[in-house]
Amino acid sequence: MNKLDNNNNLTNNQKQFQKHQYQQQLLKKLKDQGEVKEIPHVKQNIEASNPEVALYVLKESLLRDQNRELLQTSKQYSFGFDSILGAYGSDQSCLKVRNTNLDYDTIVNDNQLLEKHLIEFKQKLSNSLNISIDQIEILGVSKGSFEINFQITGKNSDEQKQKILDNKNQFLKEYCNGQIEYVDYYQQASQYAKGVTLSSDDFNPSHNMSWDGFHEKEQRGPPYHRYDYYFPIGCYGFGLKVKSDGNDDWIKMDGNPNEWRIMYHGTKNQAVSAIVKTGLNCLPNSRQAYDENYCIDEFGNKVNVGKGIYFSDRISVCLGYCSYTQIGNKQFAVIFMSRVDPKKIRQSDRMKPINYFVVNKSEDVRPYRILLHEKK
Known part of the structure; x- marks a missing residue:
């Protein structure tokens, strides 16, 4: 995290996005090592007829959609996770395009191929929105076929984001046979803790x-x-x-x-x-x-x-x-x-x-x- 903060080649949005990616990796590692526990009594009877499973599924589904998980861990094994969540828990958002025609592993292992696809993506999006290519900020790429996470910056950025969503079918036809979605990858924990109210x-x-x-x-x-x-x-x-x-x-x-x-x-x-x-x-x-x-x-x-x-x-x-x-x-x-x-x-x-x-x-x-x- 300190290396990210001190990396002057990354924008603040790119730093926040990469921290989010590390957060997800950390959760997976903690679970793999057995240092994170899911709600223990659910595991006693993981059947569709178990009412506790129903409540857990509903709550877990809601939380996972907000990139949060209903997990319990101790600070001893959190490796700074609690501080990350606290420091970077403010609302942030990005747009994501998933191209189902491309293979993630093939592209990310070839820097020239990766750069080619990102430039092509920015050029097509720039032409589609009639904005400067400099307003399109690539935050990162992720697996899921091949996903490009990006942000629109500069004047009228909110209008441009909405324009993408309103015309997503046209844009996707020009770029790929994938899908576009608005991703809220950091939500305020207190706000959504109140929203998970099923009982x-x-x-x-x-x-x-x-x-x-x-x-x-x-x-x-x-x-x-x-x-x-x-x-x-x-x-x-x-x-x-x-x-x-x-x-x-x-x-x-x-x-x-x-x-x-x-x-x-x-x-x-x-x-x-x-x-x-x-x-x-x-x-x-x-x-x-x-x-x-x-x-x-x-x-x-x-x-x-x-x-x-x-x-x-x-x-x-x-x-x-x-x-x-x-x-x-x-x-x-x-x-x-x-x-x-x-x-x-x-x-x-x-x-x-x-x-x-x-x-x-x-x-x-x-x-x-x-x-x-x-x-x-």
Whole structure:
């Protein structure tokens, strides 16, 4: 760390980025040496049906998405880790491009090849944004196919970053067949410690269940909206506490006129805690692929699908939107099982073959169970 601080050839952003990289390496070494312990009681029964595993997966997923880990270590073996976290825990950000066409090991072992790719990347980005090549600061490269971590500096840098995100498909077509993402690699520890607030009080154990041994599907729903309910086979479900207005017809399975349809929603890790607390919400400015498609509404009118919350009736589709969390030698993903007002479901002809559905308003969605899916 002292060598980094005294390296006058690196910018402050590059120093901070490399410190972050060392932090991740340190965590791995500590775990490999047995000097870092995960929550000990979870290891006693690492099964999807263990409620402690559910809580651990949810918390660990949230923390890992912020580049933090739910680990315990002593200062004796931290080798300065605590001081690094304390000194460099302020908000910082960078942009990352992942090029899936390139091999990391091949490039980083050839300095000329590495320099060639970085110059090519900066030139294309400079042309795409119509900015000086000097405004593009390479922070470093990392593994994951081949990832370039960079920062836009100078005047209007925030606008340029947003421009990259808004036009990422065009830029990536010009540069690579990869993906671009906004990476917050240092978050304020105190801020996110408050955000990790899941507890056993959020769950209703009486609605816990598994679907092992179930057949694939069965008919459900009221007479005007019969549908195939595909059981979440391979998952273990944890019941959530749901708000009640005194009428629970929506959650029954008797075909009454007010019964809501069962749907699944796969989500990225950082959204889990918020969904448990406040429910599923549609982001008003989000871009969605099918919002201008036509469908038929509950009144028989031809309308646009519109923006909303995406669902599927198949677990396999939702898993494409989830991240797995490693616990011991097992991996788990989180999916929300919700009841949805059948009158408010939108689906265009293009969405039917891929089992996509959209609900425009969060008030028509009620998450009532969290599913843990174990990767086999």
